[in-house]
Amino acid sequence: xxxxxxxxxxxxxxxxxxxxxxxxxxxxxxxxxxxxxxxxxxxxxxxxxxxxxxxxxxxxxxxxxxxxxxxxxxxxxxxxxxxxxxxxxxxxxxxxxxxxxxxxxxxxxxxxxxxxxxxxxxxxxxxxxxxxxxxxxxxxxxxxxxxxxxxxxxxxxxxxxxxxxxxxxxxxxxxxxxxxxxxxxxxxxxxxxxxxxxxxxxxxxxxxxxxxxxxxxxxxxxxxxxxxxxxxxxxxxxxxxxxxxxxxxxxxxxxxxxxxxxxxxxxxxxxxxxxxxxxxxxxxxxxxxxxxxxxxxxxxxxxxxxxxxxxxxxxxxxxxxxxxxxxxxxxxxxxxxxxxxxxxxxxxxxxxxxxxxxxxxxxxxxxxxxxxxxxxxxxxxxxxxxxxxxxxxxxxxxxxxxxxxxxxxxxxxxxxxxxxxxxxxxxxxxxxxxxxxxxxxxxxxxxxxxxxxxxxxxxxxxxxxxxxxxxxxxxxxxxxxxxxxxxxxxxxxxxxxxxxxxxxxxxxxxxxxxxxxxxxxxxxxxxxxxxxxxxxxxxxxxxxxxxxxxxxxxxxxxxxxxxxxxxxxxxxxxxxxxxxxxxxxxxxxxxxxxxxxxxxxxxxxxxxxxxxxxxxxxxxxxxxxxxxxxxxxxxxxxxxxxxxxxxxxxxxxxxxxxxxxxxxxxxxx
Ligand code: GLA
Numbered sequence: 215x216x217x218x219x220x221x222x223x224x225x226x227x228x229x230x231x232x233x234x235x236x237x238x239x240x241x242x243x244x245x246x247x248x249x250x251x252x253x254x255x256x257x258x259x260x261x262x263x264x265x266x267x268x269x270x271x272x273x274x275x276x277x278x279x280x281x282x283x284x285x286x287x288x289x290x291x292x293x294x295x296x297x298x299x300x301x302x303x304x305x306x307x308x309x310x311x312x313x314x315x316x317x318x319x320x321x322x323x324x325x326x327x328x329x330x331x332x333x334x335x336x337x338x339x340x341x342x343x344x345x346x347x348x349x350x351x352x353x354x355x356x357x358x359x360x361x362x363x364x365x366x367x368x369x370x371x372x373x374x375x376x377x378x379x380x381x382x383x384x385x386x387x388x389x390x391x392x393x394x395x396x397x398x399x400x401x402x403x404x405x406x407x408x409x410x411x412x413x414x415x416x417x418x419x420x421x422x423x424x425x426x427x428x429x430x431x432x433x434x435x436x437x438x439x440x441x442x443x444x445x446x447x448x449x450x451x452x453x454x455x456x457x458x459x460x461x462x463x464x465x466x467x468x469x470x471x472x473x474x475x476x477x478x479x480x481x482x483x484x485x486x487x488x489x490x491x492x493x494x495x496x497x498x499x500x501x502x503x504x505x506x507x508x509x510x511x512x513x514x515x516x517x518x519x520x521x522x523x524x525x526x527x528x529x530x531x532x533x534x535x536x537x538x539x540x541x542x543x544x545x546x547x548x549x550x551x552x553x554x555x556x557x558x559x560x561x562x563x564x565x566x567x568x569x570x571x572x573x574x575x576x577x578x579x580x581x582x583x584x585x586x587x588x589x590x591x592x593x594x595x596x597x598x599x600x601x602x603x604x605x606x607x608x609x610x611x612x613x614x615x616x617x618x619x620x621x622x623x624x625x626x627x628x629x630x631x632x633x634x635x636x637x638x639x640x641x642x643x644x645x646x647x648x649x650x651x652x653x654x655x656x657x658x659x660x661x662x663x664x665x666x667x668x669x670x671x672x673x674x675x676x677x678x679x680x681x682x683x684x685x686x687x688x689x690x691x692x693x694x695x696x697x698x699x700x701x702x703x704x705x706x707x708x709x710x711x712x713x714x715x716x717x718x719x720x721x722x723x724x725x726x727x728x729x730x731x732x733x734x735x736x737x738x739x740x741x742x743x744x745x746x747x748x749x750x751x752x753x754x755x756x757x758x759x760x761x762x763x764x765x766x767x768x769x770x771x772x773x774x775x776x777x778x779x780x781x782x783x784x785x786x787x788x789x790x791x792x793x794x795x796x797x798x799x800x801x802x803x804x805x806x807x808x809x810x811x812x813x814x815x816x817x818x819x820x821x822x823x824x825x826x827x828x829x830x831x832x833x834x835x836x837x838x839x840x841x842x843x844x845x846x847x848x849x850x851x852x853x854x855x856x857x858x859x860x861x862x863x864x865x866x867x868x869x870x871x872x873x874x875x876x877x878x879x880x881x882x883x
Contacts, residue, residue: 217457217480218511218548221254221358224590224597225513225549227289228569230255232280233264234558240280243556244287246575251587252289255555256361256515257281258347259294260326263301266343274350281356290358293351295445297340298364299326308335314372317417325562327367331441332374344445348452360456361515362445365463365485366438366470371414375437380409382433396700397425424619424701431615434469439478446478459483461515462506464499466618466630471611473651476506485516485553488538489523491638493844493857496538498637498649500545502609505649507546509600514542516553519579520567527565532578533872536586537855540874543593544846544853545646546601550586596876599849603648605661607636610652616669616701617693624725626778632666632691632826639832644841656681661836667694669701675711682715683816689836690716691823692779693723708781709822716822717787717813724780724804731775732802732825734792734809774834776825780804783824788813791821791835810835843869850879 227247232240247255257280258265266272284291305312305323311333313321321328329336344362351357387393390406399405404423406412415422415430446458457480462472464484476482484503488495503512519535521528530538539550557568569583617629633649640647640663648659652674656662662681667690675695682688695709704710708720726732780794782804790808798805811822827835842862844855853876856862856869867875 215480216510218513220455220457221290221481221513221548223253223594224543225254225551226250226587226590227252227254227292227555228256228552229259229516229554230257230280230284231260231554231556231558232257233261233276234561235556237276237279239556240283243570244283244289246570246580247284247289247555248287249575250569250580250584251590252555252569254290254292254358254549254551255284256292256294256551257284258296259361259364260296260299261294262296262299262304262343265296265346266301269303269307272346274346278350281351281354285354285356289356291354291356292359292361293347293357294361295340295344295347295363295449297329297343297362297445300329300336300339304336304339308333308339310372310374311336311339313368313370314375316369316371316415318371320372327365329368330370330372330374331368331438332370332372332378334374337441337444340441341444341448344448345452348449352453357453357456359481360446360449360453360458361483362442362449362458362460365461366442367463367468368438369434369469371416376413378437379414379430379433380412382436383412383429384409386429386432396702397423397429398700398702399423421621424616424621427619428612428616428701431469432471432612435471435474435611438470439475442475443478457481459513459515461485462503464502466614472502472506473611476508481548482507482510482512483515484512486514486542487516487518487522489521492521492534492538493541493855494634494638494641496541497545497641497844498634500542500547501603501607501637501647501649504546504601505609505651505654509546509648511548512546513549513551514539514547515551517542517550518553518567519569519571519583520565530579531872533582535579535582536589537857537872537874539586540589540853540855540876541844541846543590543597544601544844544848544855544876548597549590593876596848596851596853599851602646602847602849603659604645605640605647605663606654606656606659607633607640607647607649607663607665608652608654608667609633609649610667610669610674612699613667613669616697617666619701623723624779626725627666627668627693629666629668635826635829635832636663636665636691639829639836639838641844642829642840643833643836643838644845645838646846653677656686657684660687662686662688664688664690664694666691669697669699670695670711671699672711675715678712679715679815682818682820685817687819687821688715689821689823692781692825707784712820713786715813715815716811716820717785717815718808718811718822719784719786720781720824721784722782724782724802726776726778726780726802726825728777730802731777732780732804732809733795733797734774734776734825734831735795774827774831776809776827778826779824780809781824783808783811783822785811788820788822794825847879852877852879 302323459479486499556570695712788811792810794804846853855874
């Protein structure tokens with residue numbers, strides 16, 4: 215069932231926290247929401263202490279009045295279960311339900327997210343408050359969706375967690391022998407002779423066991439999913455026709471495998487707070503969400519009217535809220551929602567902005583919020599067809615977790631950044647990419663990029679072989695295919711699982727210090743630059759024999775460089791598209807060795823990049839030319855968004871600085 219249809223048109227609104235305000239503000243809220251075109255608000259996300267001021271004592275009268283007011287104003291409610299922030303009395307009554315950090319510190323109430331999903335008391339309380347809300351509001355006409363919890367992500371190392379971890383491990387490994395083998399416990403005398411000896415990866419003297427750490431991340435994701443499922447079961451039992459979701463938070467710290475969760479929510483919903491490069495980050499987050507939703511609609515549940523960039527906040531530029539919202543919608547979001555409706559006057563997040571800022575409705579922000587609210591209903595037709603993608607980029611949470619282990623050949627390895635680079639290159643060249651798991655059906659994509667996929671299962675490696683032998687073009691970059699699903703190195707030469715597909719064998723890694731750049735040279739066999747914003751990768755080189763010299767460059771007008779990483783690559787069936795040419799020093803011994811390779815495999819081609827290229831070089835390798843505006847196609851419709859300061863003319867469109875157009879498709883020349 216497509217649950218998003220229950221929500222009707224594009225959703226517009228945000229987190230509404232009326233418990234922060236005196237009741238006389240609520241009426242003005244609804245009037246302003248109507249003025250802004252708001253049609254959906256997430257209510258009660260952190261309201262547990264107000265709903266249940268003392269154990270078993272419920273006060274829902276205020277929420278009745280809020281829901282009635284909203285309904286009278288024609289605004290639907292995405293009603294939250296408030297379980298991400300139990301009240302102080304709860305932690306005091308059940309100290310074993312408070313989070314224990316990996317160094318054994320038991321946290322205290324006073325913030326939010328201080329809970330343990332393995333604590334029986336917490337689980338019972340969550341199911342209880344979810345039932346109370348569902349029983350009360352099951353027939354309320356404003357109820358449009360359930361918002362379970364908030365941004366799942368709390369990891370706990372208490373004894374409940376350790377017990378649950380052991381149970382999970384028994385199910386995963388079956389026997390202690392299998393676990394000992396998977397975790398390579400023969401190293402450093404870590405062998406376990408009884409299940410009871412195993413704990414969560416708590417603070418220890420030196421490097422922890424990477425396979426244990428990886429299994430713990432998997433376990434945390436599964437355990438939190440069980441917590442979600444318990445609430446979902448209560449809500450589904452009482453309100454079978456109401457969609458149920460939770461808001462996914464993005465970030466490398468997040469111990470959630472969203473791909474597994476996506477199958478459990480009725481509508482994938484993400485929160486997104488870009489920082490340094492909002493347009494590219496937005497496109498990436500939206501393409502990730504669409505991947506989790508397997509192409510179905512999803513929802514931008516939270517964004518902010520301000521941007522946090524490292525040390526300081528910056529006000530969003532004029533029109534930026536609209537452009538970024540539009541980018542999410544173009545890429546499949548069923549709307550644009552915010553944190554939060556009205557900026558708080560106190561509390562921990564009083565500077566996180568709001569659709570109604572501290573300045574009130576007479577403000578640039580609120581005027582833009584109203585304009586966006588008027589724009590959204592005009593976009594329905596443009597959103598009818600699926601998003602068209604010209605390429606796929608592979609992303610796997612487990613590979614990311616494995617690459618976060620300490621003790622790797624470089625502390626600077628960053629899987630997300632490698633994936634983001636691949637995405638940014640396609641994005642800046644007008645290629646919309648689906649971000650999908652290595653097990654996805656890839657057959658429809660002309661091009662698949664595989665950035666630094668450190669961990670890959672045998673089955674997923676087979677999937678890549680099938681894709682290439684069926685005619686696909688696969689571009690794999692450094693440090694891929696190295697580890698098996700237990701984070702153990704595949705022996706015999708890197709990139710273990712992909713050696714035959716790539717026709718190479720990597721003997722050694724040479725991570726580079728920040729001040730070293732290797733030069734690369736290439737014969738003129740790479741893709742001609744394409745005028746099309748879609749990828750056009752040559753299936754094979756124009757010459758069978760490539761010849762190299764130090765003078766030869768990429769088809770750009772300067773030698774390319776490789777930074778950060780390099781590898782000693784041997785050709786075993788592949789040809790070199792570019793070689794390392796210098797500097798010739800003892801510390802950089804790869805001169806003359808292949809840097810980029812190409813291997814025909816079945817009816818397709820597999821390329822390998824053994825270093826980090828610049829974005830420009832990456833694009834040249836793929837034969838792409840830049841597109842100065844964001845372009846997304848959906849069936850007969852084109853979304854064009856100019857995030858820059860200069861006027862641009864894609865096709866027959868004229869986009870002023872910051873301008874956008876959503877219109878029936880225009881043929882590109
Ligand atoms: C997240 C949370 C919100 C709020 C915002 C702050 O998205 O879900 O509750 O904390 O961040 O920007």
